[in-house]
Amino acid sequence: MRLDVVLRVTTKFILAPLLLFALYVQFHGDYGPGGGFQAGVIAAAAIILYGLINGLAAARRIVPDAVLERLIPAGVLIYALVGVAGMFTGENFLGYNHLAHDAVHGQEWGVFLVEAGVFVTVFSSMVGIFYAFAGRRRA
């Protein structure tokens, strides 16, 4: 694979737009199709593509396993903490109405932060699954 110039050059061109597109899908999720899950998958696809072309070791230098294993629970933690934040503002769990000055903005903030948590966990789980399969030795 290392000799395949076309693949390597194309990948270089694609990687940055891929990550940018992930951010677009993440932040535009309020208005159009998309959100944390889709954005996480797209961002993970960038890492997986990099790993496919340059080898697993190179991908692991960018996103080490130790970081990955922290990111998976961290995303869920972000989600749950946003819910608990609602409890401290006098709402029920996952109530976002009081997170900002009015209910509409509160809901917007709440969903935005929750989607960020979804992004982190989906991204790290996808890359984790790729590492697990790619790192398996042939029996």
Next chain:
Amino acid sequence: MIAAHLPVLVVLLPLFGGLLAALSRHNEAAFWIALVASIATLAAAAALAGQVMAGGPISYRIGGWDPALGIEYRIDAVSAPILLLVAAMGVAAIVYARRSVTVEIIPERVAWYYTMMLICLAGLLGMAASGDAFNIFVFLEISSLSTYTLIALGRDRRALLAAYQYLIVGTIGATFYVIGVGLLYLSTGTLNFGLIVERLPEITSPRALIAAEAFIVVGIALKLALFPLHAWLPNAYAYAPSSATALLASTATKVAVYLLARYLFAVFGIQRSVGPISVADALMALSLLAMFAASLAAIFQNDIKRLLAFSSVAQIGYITLGLAIANEAGVTGAFLHIMNHALMKGAAFMAIGAILISAGSSKLDELAGIGRTMPVAAGALTVAGLALIGVPGTSGFVSKWYLVLGAIEAGRLWLAILIVASSVLAVLYVGRILEVIWFREPAKRSLEAQAVPLSLLAPTLVLAALTIWFGLDAGFPVELASSAAKALLGVSKGALP
């Protein structure tokens, strides 16, 4: 502020504990996080049970949304005892895990193991706390996925196969459940239990409902290992790590039984019949088959963990039989046996786990005379075994008493006789264990057994002591069970609380 949020805290505490345990990536830290989280969960469950007993059902709206749109958590007399039981068994299993994981789990995976135990607890508690049919499916999946991981972490390579087997069956069960929920949503337009019950009488064509009931009951029956859908259970229990077996045997199937009771009594009505056969009759036939066939299978097992697993299938038969009898004494007996069986089977699996760790085997023929070298663990196993038979003075007697009472009140004397007759089979399989561990000359393994650490024995003994205590003074569990039974039967008569 805390009191108002208890219905959701009881799910959030183990969830947060699991996340922190995963983030800590440190075995010792993960244990203490798990311990604190599970004790806090138990405190929350106990406070909830107190509130429900004093003031009736509690409703909690997630995110402040109306139940018709959002998710409602509803704790009533039926779910409160289940929450209390699951939270208590969670504490016992985690205390037990501290020493057992050092032998049974690869060190790098210990923190993940605690994470999975806590996430499993969160899922099971969520199933009991939620009043939303689809939300229950989500929690069912959360608890199932963590359960597959827990089983697969077992030291034996066959644990992987057992986990895979359970994964396939469990996924089919969950899929059936969600298909049923979909049909229910199709006919009623809501996922909230309370609203479903309100709208059911307006439905003119019962066909979709019958299909929904079939899918939901079969799906849950797979999860609770109702005979003949129990094939996944013996291997899963036999090869999972000891603390995971103790946790699963005493909580996972019990929450599924709770869910079955909730659907049969509060949603569909136990007496609904499909063609000439009523659901109660079908459930009764399967329960009786479970009591006899699984007990027979247990008699011929050599591995004590497998023997106890088959006994679990049989004991679940008693519980579903109580539901099928469908009068107050019967359902009280069922809920009593949910609690009592959790305690006795928890004690039994913990005792055999301690023996497995000390003597290196759970095979009956290698453990001759283990009672002489490990009297405490063998004693706890004996107490649990006697309770499985239903000997007076143990909690098993009380729950069977209520079942027999229910059968007689329903005018079915033959059923009462069958309940007693099936106990004879329990005498056989428990008797085999007792004969080998106490009355034979100690085998090589038994003589070489090392001393059992206190942290393994303490939770075992607490559960065994509770088994005896609830056999002598059954006031507390009977109160919980009978209020659950009253609430369930009250709902099915159309008198909504």
